Amino acid sequence: MSTRLLAALAVVATLALASCGAPSTPDFVKKTAMGDLYEIAAGKIASEKGQSEAVKQFGQLMVEAHGKTSDELKGIVKSENLKVKMPFRLDRKRQKLIKALNEAKPEDFDELYAEQQVKAHDLAVELFDEYAEEGGNAALKQFAANTLPTIRQHRREAEKLSQ
Numbered sequence: 001m002s003t004r005l006l007a008a009l010a011v012v013a014t015l016a017l018a019s020c021g022a023p024s025t026p027d028f029v030k031k032t033a034m035g036d037l038y039e040i041a042a043g044k045i046a047s048e049k050g051q052s053e054a055v056k057q058f059g060q061l062m063v064e065a066h067g068k069t070s071d072e073l074k075g076i077v078k079s080e081n082l083k084v085k086m087p088f089r090l091d092r093k094r095q096k097l098i099k100a101l102n103e104a105k106p107e108d109f110d111e112l113y114a115e116q117q118v119k120a121h122d123l124a125v126e127l128f129d130e131y132a133e134e135g136g137n138a139a140l141k142q143f144a145a146n147t148l149p150t151i152r153q154h155r156r157e158a159e160k161l162s163q
Contacts, residue, residue, distance in 0.1 A: 042101055046113045118162060
């Protein structure tokens with residue numbers, strides 16, 4: 001192999017390794033805050049528009065649980081003096097998810113909400129697990145580790161909603 005090809009392969013391998021592992025602290029904070037914003041908005045809709053009592057109760061649980069984690073996250077960002085601009089409104093992707101919930105026919109709502117919740121909690125488990133293992137801020141690592149069992153429980157509950 002040529003030296004240039006080997007050098008190029010080394011760069012590609014380095015970039016691939018760099019993209020693995022925990023998100024940066026700012027990314028973790030932003031993704032967590034965005035997840036909380038989405039969960040609170042979706043939960044409010046579910047608690048009102050849900051067809052089953054289980055969906056309504058789960059929606060209310062999401063509003064309360066993600067309000068709590070959002071407050072805890074803000075407290076850590078402040079106490080750790082992290083220079084991270086937290087989102088205050090939903091990104092386009094999550095706006096589309098909320099729009100789909102708002103526009104869902106009553107007979108389709110519970111299934112759509114449950115499907116969104118399973119996916120959202122799958123992403124959250126991955127994010128929190130990676131940060132708890134390899135994150136760059138000790139207070140946020142502890143927050144991630146402490147919150148992970150609850151996220152996993154919510155994931156299991158969301159799965160039950162879809163059945």
